[in-house]
Amino acid sequence: MQQKTRFLMIGGFLGAGKTTAIARLARHYTDQGLRVGLVTNDQAYGLVDTETLRGQGFEVGEVPGACFCCKFDDLVDTAAALGADGQPDIILTEPVGSCTDLMATVLRPLGHLFGDRYRLGPLAVLCKPEHGRKILGGGSGGFSPQAAYIFLKQLEEAQLIVLNKVDRLTDDEQAELLRLLHERFPEKKILSASGTTGAGFEDLIVALAADNPLTDQPLDIDYDTYAEGEAALGWLNCGVRFTSKVEWPLDDLVQRLVALFSQTLLAANLEPGHVKVLATCDSTTHLAGELASAGGATTHPFTAIANWVASSTPVELSLASNQNATTANTLINVRVHGDPDTLAQLVKTSVAEVATSLDLTYELSELQHFRPGRPEPQHRYETSTG
Ligand SMILES: Nc1nc2c(ncn2[C@@H]2O[C@H](COP(=O)(O)OP(=O)(O)OP(=O)(O)O)[C@@H](O)[C@H]2O)c(=O)[nH]1
């Protein structure tokens, strides 16, 4: 009989570090000689995460258009299509950062309906420290109380909570966050880790090797509040192609874009969940000798990524290309607390301004902007069998 594929889900709020952690885990399993497949997910199309992970050489299936719970069949089909010559040994999945109730709507149904195919690991949820301290402390972190409710429900349903980005925290900040997590979730296993440095990953990998009994208490969740929390968010995905006769630094482009987005979003009082811009270039010139990568990963040489995850933090160049370009294709994914029409206007104006500042021409395409619709899961299991 064919061995079952290990199925892991790494959840957590917008910008918590899921993709970074998944890339590190995928590298670990690949180094062990295992065949790894990844599945990304978003409310829209044109995902930075998919390109980020493919750029690192991984096989990535994508479930766009709604969260895993509403696209359960697509998740199953996408996972089944991974692996050219048979199923991978391990599949890592990243749900949308505004999604919760995943045990009931994805993992239990998957275990019941496809238990012959998959061996499920524990649901791991990354705690985003940038918003965690405020939300765990009783505030809403710049989001609506309903969006903060989602943040907390994600942690409440976790079988494994991971306080992520500990490399960014002082000892006192880490201790305070762990205290808040232990106080609120006294029964849970809580680890500390950093997807960027790899700190804590040995323990995380051991914890992820456990089997999921799927028998936890059902999550007490109010779908009206959940839906309001998602609807309080503004979502935007688009592509922009920049061209010029003269070369310009690709890293500068992504940084300028995210920096201007952050300035205008701050001025409009729109708290970011995650603002990310990925740019790839076709023809390139090395800026400085060796290729460098901020994440330390083996990466696609012609990609630059900049991110902004909270009003309290600076813009980050998470992947440097060290390339000059005359043509760049960018993907822009923005999730903020606020009105999507205002967001679209700000993004369009900022793109035009950055193009002017670098003397580039640009073409904007496939702009999608909206508030996520009410979650309508295909399945909802309160127990492991229904
Ligand atoms: N310092 C530090 N930064 C991190 C760590 N993990 C992720 N980041 C940064 O946090 C930002 C968001 O990381 P992602 O991995 O894209 O987060 P995500 O949860 O997948 O984001 P969404 O898919 O948009 O919800 C990026 O700028 C990363 O470089 C970490 O452990 N330490």
Ligand SMILES: [Mg+2]
């Ligand atoms: Mg991600």
